[in-house]
Amino acid sequence: MYMDPKLQAAPQRSRVTVMQGMVETTDQSDVVLTTVLGSCIAACLFDPIARVGGMNHFLLAEPNSSQTNADTHYGIYLMELLINEMLKQGAAKSRMKAHIYGGGNIHKNMQPIGQRNSELAERFLNTENIIITHRDVGGSNARRVDFLAALGKARCRHVDGAAAPAAKPTPIPVKAVGDVEFF
Structure with missing residues (x-):
């Protein structure tokens, strides 16, 4: 686990939460991009010269062969989107x-x-010839990631499965239409 102690200082930093299917980029050194991950991936990219960085958060790798397009659920789409957004802000691939x-x-x-x-x-x-300078993947724990994107500094904390709250199923109301009941 990589923990940058500089991320713990400076409470005046702005936090931007990156949810599933999102991409966020910034050139502001006081902006922390943050997310919580289970099986999802967050790719955190940065250009140390342009001081531009970003994070994506994807749920699935890529669509199966029967689907014709990728959307915001898929890493293949969000990886391209992250790079393109950074290029718009002056980064060089x-x-x-x-x-x-x-x-x-x-x-x-599960699979x-x-x-x-x-x-x-x-x-x-x-x-894409983008060097991976740090990885913290796999295992069976959830993670919380904080990324000072413009500076390329990150902190990743593991959440033990026993510490995570138990999932509570949410009942879905049943609607009746004519003689057919949907559930």
């Missing part, structure tokens, strides 16, 4: 560096979604 976080396989009996997500992020960055 040849100078970009990356950190990747998440990809945990939180539920042991290894987290592993697929982290494999996609690494493969994508390698193909």
Whole structure:
């Protein structure tokens, strides 16, 4: 786990939460991009010369072969979007560096979604010749990531599964239409 002690100082920093399907970029050194991950991946990219950085948060690696387009759920789309947004702010792809976080396989009996997500992020960055300077992926814990994007500094904290609140199913109201009941 990489923890930059400088992230703990300076309470005047602005925090921007990056939720699933989002990309955020900034050239402001006082902005912290933050997210919480399970099987999702957050790719944190930065250009140390332009002092521009950003974070994405994706739920799935890429659409299956029967789907014709990728959207904000997919890493393949959000990785491209993150790079393009950084280029608009003056970054150069040849100078970009990356950190990747998440990809945990939180539920042991489910498919290894987290592993697929982290494999996609690494493969994508390698193909684009973007150096991965830090990675904290895999395992079975959730993570909280704070990223001073313009400076390329990050803090990643693991959340033990026992410390996380238990999932509570939310009842969905049933609507009756004519003689057919949807549930």
